[in-house]
Amino acid sequence: MTAMTATPAGRRAKLLVPRHALVTRITHWINVLAVSLMLMSGLQIFNAHPALYWGAKSHFDRPWLAMDAGERNGQPIGVTTIAGKRFVTTGLFGFSGRGDKAEPRGFPAWATVPSYRDLADGRRWHFFFAWLLVINGLVYLALSFLNRHIPRDLWPRASQLKPAHVWHEILIHAKLKFPKGEEARTYNILQKGAYLGVIFILLPLMVATGLTMSPGFDAAAPWLLDLFGGRQSARSIHFITASLIVLFVLVHLAMVVASGTWNNIRSMITGRYAIEVEGDAE
Numbered sequence: 609m610t611a612m613t614a615t616p617a618g619r620r621a622k623l624l625v626p627r628h629a630l631v632t633r634i635t636h637w638i639n640v641l642a643v644s645l646m647l648m649s650g651l652q653i654f655n656a657h658p659a660l661y662w663g664a665k666s667h668f669d670r671p672w673l674a675m676d677a678g679e680r681n682g683q684p685i686g687v688t689t690i691a692g693k694r695f696v697t698t699g700l701f702g703f704s705g706r707g708d709k710a711e712p713r714g715f716p717a718w719a720t721v722p723s724y725r726d727l728a729d730g731r732r733w734h735f736f737f738a739w740l741l742v743i744n745g746l747v748y749l750a751l752s753f754l755n756r757h758i759p760r761d762l763w764p765r766a767s768q769l770k771p772a773h774v775w776h777e778i779l780i781h782a783k784l785k786f787p788k789g790e791e792a793r794t795y796n797i798l799q800k801g802a803y804l805g806v807i808f809i810l811l812p813l814m815v816a817t818g819l820t821m822s823p824g825f826d827a828a829a830p831w832l833l834d835l836f837g838g839r840q841s842a843r844s845i846h847f848i849t850a851s852l853i854v855l856f857v858l859v860h861l862a863m864v865v866a867s868g869t870w871n872n873i874r875s876m877i878t879g880r881y882a883i884e885v886e887g888d889a890e
Contacts, residue, residue, distance in 0.1 A: 625793060627881035629757060635748040636876055642741040643857070645733060647850060648721040651714070652730030658702075658714025660847055664838030672844070677703040677712035684712070742815060749807075761795060762804055768797040786867040792883045806856055810849050817846035 628636075659671035671689065675697070678687040686702025688695045698704075704716035717723040721733050752758045767773060777798050780786075787796065795803070819825045820832040820842035836842040864872045875881035 621885050622882045623885045624880040624882050626879055627793075627875040628879045629755060630879065631748065631751045631755070632757060633876055633879060635744050638744045639741065639748075642737045642744060643853065645721055646737040646741060647854065648719060649730045649733035649737065650850060652720040652722065652725075653727065653734055654847070655714040655720060655725070656727045656730075660844045661840040662837070662844060663840050664833070666840055673847075675701045675714040684710070686712075738815070738818060741811075745807075745811060762800050764797055764800050768800070773797065781863075784866050788884050790883070792881070802856060802860075806853065810853055810856070814846060814849040814853065817842040817849065821846065 657666075658676065659666075659668075659674040661667055661671055672691055674689045676687055676689075678685050680696075684698075684703050685696055686698040686700065686704060688697040688701045700716060701714060703710065703712050705711050705713075709717075713725070720730070722729050749758075774797055777796050781798060786792070816832065817836060819829075820836050821839055826833055826839075833839060833842070836845060871882050
C-alpha cells in the first residue's frame with residue numbers, strides 16, 4: 609500500500625511507497641549492532657600486537673603495517689608505519705590518551721571494546737558478535753532469496769552494467785544529485801554493486817580469514833592456510849577487509865545524510881520511503 613502526503617497548492621506531492629521488507633529491516637539493525645561491536649572488539653585484539661605481516665610467520669623487523677610509540681624532543685609520540693613509510697599519528701594511532709592515562713597502544717581506548725586492555729574479554733566480545741553476524745547473515749540470505757529481494761531488487765539489470773550508464777551514475781552521485789520520483793523506487797547500479805560486494809565478497813572473506821586464524825579450525829580445515837598464504841597473511845586480509853567495511857559504512861552514512869536523513873531512516877524503521885510525484889496532492 610502507498611500513502612500520499614498532502615501538500616500546499618503549487619508544490620509537488622510526496623508518495624510513501626514500500627521500500628524495505630520486515631526481514632530486511634530487522635537484519636539490518638542486528639548487523640549494525642554486530643558489525644559495530646565486532647569491529648571495536650577486533651581493534652582490542654589487534655592492540656595486543658599492533659603490526660601486520662605477509663606469509664606464515666611474523667617477521668618482526670618487516671611489518672607492512674605497524675603502530676607503535678616513538679620519541680621526539682623527549683616527548684612520546686605515536687608512529688604508524690605503512691610499507692616502510694613512517695607517519696606521526698600521536699593521539700590516534702601508536703600513542704593516545706589524556707594526561708596520566710596516555711600510553712602506547714595501537715588504536716585509542718574510545719575505539720575498542722572493552723576500552724581497557726584485556727585481550728581475553730576482547731576475544732569473547734569478538735567471537736560472540738561474529739557468530740551473531742554469521743547467523744543473522746544466513747537468515748537474511750535465506751529469506752531474501754525466498755521473497756526474491758536479492759534477485760529482484762539487488763541484482764543488476766543488463767542495461768545498468770553498460771559502462772556509459774555506470775559512469776553517468778558516478779558523475780551524478782559525485783554532484784550529490786539523487787534520483788527523484790519513480791527512479792527513487794529502485795536501487796541504482798552503485799548501490800547494488802556496493803551491497804552485493806559487501807554481502808558476497810567482503811563479509812564472507814572476513815569470516816573465512818577469521819576462521820583461518822583459529823588453530824582449532826585449521827586442524828579441521830588445513831587447506832584454509834594454503835588458500836590465504838599463511839596465518840599472518842590471513843590476519844592482514846582480515847584487517848584490510850574490515851577496513852573496507854568501515855569505508856563502506858562511512859560512505860553509506862554520508863549518502864544517507866546527503867539524500868535525506870529522515871527519509872532513509874524512516875524507510876529502515878517503518879519500511880516506507882517518500883518519493884516526489886508529478887502534480888499536487890489534493
